[in-house]
Amino acid sequence: MKVCVIGTGYVGLVTGVCLAEIGHSVICVDKDEAKIKMLLSNKMPIYEPGLDSLVLKNINSKKLIFTTDISGSIKSQDIIFICVGTPPLPDGSADLRYVEEVAKEIGSNLNSFKIIVNKSTVPIGSGDWVSMIVNDSLNEKAASGNTNNMNNTNASKFDVISNPEFLREGTAISDTFFPDRIVLGSASKKAIDIMKELYEPIINQKFELADISFDPKDSKRIPVVETDLVSAEMIKYAANSFLATKISFINEIANICEKAGADVKKVAAGIGLDSRIGSKFLNAGIGWGGSCFPKDVSALTKIAAEYGVSSQLLNSVINVNSQQRLLVVQKVQELLKIVKGKSIGFLGISFKPDTDDTRDAPAITIMNNLVNLGAKVKAYDPVVKNMPDTLNVKVIMCENLEDVFRESDLIILATEWKEFAEIDYESMGKLMREMNVIDGRNFLQRDILTGLGFKYTGIGC
Ligand code: UDX
Numbered sequence: 001m002k003v004c005v006i007g008t009g010y011v012g013l014v015t016g017v018c019l020a021e022i023g024h025s026v027i028c029v030d031k032d033e034a035k036i037k038m039l040l041s042n043k044m045p046i047y048e049p050g051l052d053s054l055v056l057k058n059i060n061s062k063k064l065i066f067t068t069d070i071s072g073s074i075k076s077q078d079i080i081f082i083c084v085g086t087p088p089l090p091d092g093s094a095d096l097r098y099v100e101e102v103a104k105e106i107g108s109n110l111n112s113f114k115i116i117v118n119k120s121t122v123p124i125g126s127g128d129w130v131s132m133i134v135n136d137s138l139n140e141k142a143a144s145g146n147t148n149n150m151n152n153t154n155a156s157k158f159d160v161i162s163n164p165e166f167l168r169e170g171t172a173i174s175d176t177f178f179p180d181r182i183v184l185g186s187a188s189k190k191a192i193d194i195m196k197e198l199y200e201p202i203i204n205q206k207f208e209l210a211d212i213s214f215d216p217k218d219s220k221r222i223p224v225v226e227t228d229l230v231s232a233e234m235i236k237y238a239a240n241s242f243l244a245t246k247i248s249f250i251n252e253i254a255n256i257c258e259k260a261g262a263d264v265k266k267v268a269a270g271i272g273l274d275s276r277i278g279s280k281f282l283n284a285g286i287g288w289g290g291s292c293f294p295k296d297v298s299a300l301t302k303i304a305a306e307y308g309v310s311s312q313l314l315n316s317v318i319n320v321n322s323q324q325r326l327l328v329v330q331k332v333q334e335l336l337k338i339v340k341g342k343s344i345g346f347l348g349i350s351f352k353p354d355t356d357d358t359r360d361a362p363a364i365t366i367m368n369n370l371v372n373l374g375a376k377v378k379a380y381d382p383v384v385k386n387m388p389d390t391l392n393v394k395v396i397m398c399e400n401l402e403d404v405f406r407e408s409d410l411i412i413l414a415t416e417w418k419e420f421a422e423i424d425y426e427s428m429g430k431l432m433r434e435m436n437v438i439d440g441r442n443f444l445q446r447d448i449l450t451g452l453g454f455k456y457t458g459i460g461c
Contacts, residue, residue: 001198003027004077006070006102008035010046010172010291011119011165012083017054018176020064022201027065027073039066047356047383050173070102074109079198081117081163082130092298094123103130106158107137114158115191119165121236121296124303127185127229131160159191162229164236169290170354177202183225185232192226199224237303240296241314246281247288248320254284254460255327264460265442284460286414286440287324289351289360294318325365328412331438331457332370336409340374343433345404347423348415349381349388358388362440363414368392380404382417402431410436416443426452 001024005016008030016028030036035045042059044052058064067073074080084098099120106116116134118127138157162185167175182199184192201207203222225235254264264284272279288294297314304311336342351361358364367377371392379391380398387397398404405411405428413420421444429435435454437444442458449456 001025001079002077003079003081003198004029004073005081005083006030006073006105007082007084007098007120008032008039008045008066009083009085010048010169011167012081013039013044013046013055014048014051014167014172014176015081015083015119015165017051017058017064018173019198020058020061021054021177022207023063024198025063026058027067027077029067029070029073031068031070033068036066036068048172049170049354054173070105071109074106074114075111077114078112079115079117079194080106081119083119086120086122086295088295088298091302092295093302094121094295094299096122096126096129099126099130100133103133104137107134108141110134110138110141110157112157115194116158116160117195118160118162118233121164121292121299122162122233123299124230124233124237126233127160127162131158134158134160159186159188160229161186161188161191161195162232163195164232164239166236166239169357170352177207178205179222181223181225183227183232183235185227185229185235187229196224237296237300240293241300241317243281244288244293244297244321245313245317247283248317248324250282250284251287251324251459252320257460262460266461284442285324285416286328286362286366286459287321289362291357291359294360325362326369327459328366328438328440329369329373332375332410332412333373335436335438335455335457339370341376342409343376343378343407344370344410344412345398345408346377346379347401347404347411347413347420348417349379349384349391350415353415353417356383358384358390361388361390361414363412364388364391366412366414366440367395371395378404378408381415382419401428405429405431408432409434410438412438412440413443414440416441420444425449425454429454 003019003024003026005012005026005028008028016026020026038045042052042056082099082102084102086094086096089095099122118130164183184195186192203224250268253267257264257267268282271277272282297318301311301314333339346363346367349361349363350356350358371377371394378396378398380401401423429452437449437454438457442461446456
């Protein structure tokens with residue numbers, strides 16, 4: 001099938017290359033010339049395990065093309081994916097100007113029946129909104145006498161379908177080939193059937209993967225949720241908000257455990273065995289961040305407000321999460337008493353492992369607070385090498401672990417990169433001024449560290 005993917009961020013790039021890998025001819029379009037140039041020279045604009053080799057393979061097989069030519073790509077392809085960003089506006093609602101831009105482009109380049117797929121995370125009702133903009137742009141075109149050889153009524157010229165993505169950074173490709181479900185929301189049965197045909201290899205798990213590093217689940221048939229546009233849009237927000245709620249819940253439990261002397265890791269294991277609860281996303285720590293949870297949970301509170309619904313739970317989920325970061329600052333004060341003039345080293349900056357994404361990373365909030373309290377803050381991250389814009393410029397970005405441990409009074413683990421579990425803490429500890437560690441992800445071995453003479457502080461354990 002002939003697919004056009006507009007927007008080559010996380011969602012667009014991963015969706016595009018995976019659709020090419022299962023046999024479709026895919027054109028990925030972006031107005032950012034530099035980005036397209038990078039991709040054409042096989043340099044990835046994002047850090048995502050396995051992405052570069054899959055892109056190269058599909059460029060070479062000519063199933064994947066990168067271009068800045070949006071009009072030609074829309075005209076030549078049948079299924080148009082909208083995968084542009086919907087960043088948060090200052091009030092927390094989603095910024096839809098890029099989606100609007102693309103919808104206008106689609107309308108003015110409609111030369112045959114198209115399926116328009118909303119894959120960007122868009123507020124409830126955006127599917128109909130996109131239809132309206134495409135129609136308006138189409139009419140404008142027709143009014144200007146240029147009908148792109150289209151000579152029948154608008155309605156049959158396109159269908160809009162919502163197909164939200166659930167991929168996680170760091171496992172995006174595996175999440176696309178082995179999803180828990182595929183959600184298709186549209187008023188058009190025709191559009192749903194065409195999308196099922198597009199995803200058929202994934203639905204039936206019938207595709208060869210050259211790179212076997214991706215862990216195929218038990219490759220059973222993937223469930224398809226067929227629904228209406230609005231419900232599909234809501235599934236996306238509800239899913240992310242529920243996962244964020246689960247994390248804020250276990251973090252609140254962790255804070256109670258700390259006072260009561262219980263071990264949150266044991267508590268999480270104990271409740272997680274209940275199939276109604278499930279063990280995933282019960283890792284207590286310094287809270288959630290990233291490009292999705294923060295913006296999606298706050299956008300949902302805005303949507304609720306629009307409908308006059310009070311989102312007390314969602315607001316609490318956000319507050320608990322912000323508090324969790326500040327709790328670490330309190331732990332530092334309890335541990336070091338005087339923070340001013342102390343040297344504190346951070347292990348990890350990215351909001352989670354296996355990504356270079358620092359958007360709304362908990363580590364950054366904590367580091368900025370400690371700098372404001374007069375501490376000398378250093379940080380080491382395996383892939384984040386450039387100073388994030390949101391990080392206080394006084395923070396020292398370390399090239400290696402020795403530098404972050406040397407002369408430090410405290411080490412804070414903020415991101416659970418695998419390599420941090422393999423550090424030689426015995427020799428690193430000797431470089432420190434005081435062997436204090438706050439394990440912000442309950443990731444390290446308390447017994448081993450205390451055995452080496454570290455004063456270990458976890459989150460709720
Ligand atoms: C998330 C959703 O998982 C994904 O389905 C959606 O498509 C995009 O948003 P992502 O932002 O990549 O994916 O990160 P995720 O792995 O979900 O982690 C989100 C945050 O929660 C991270 O900061 C992570 O450190 C934190 N987290 C996750 C916890 O604190 N505890 C957990 O148990 C799990």
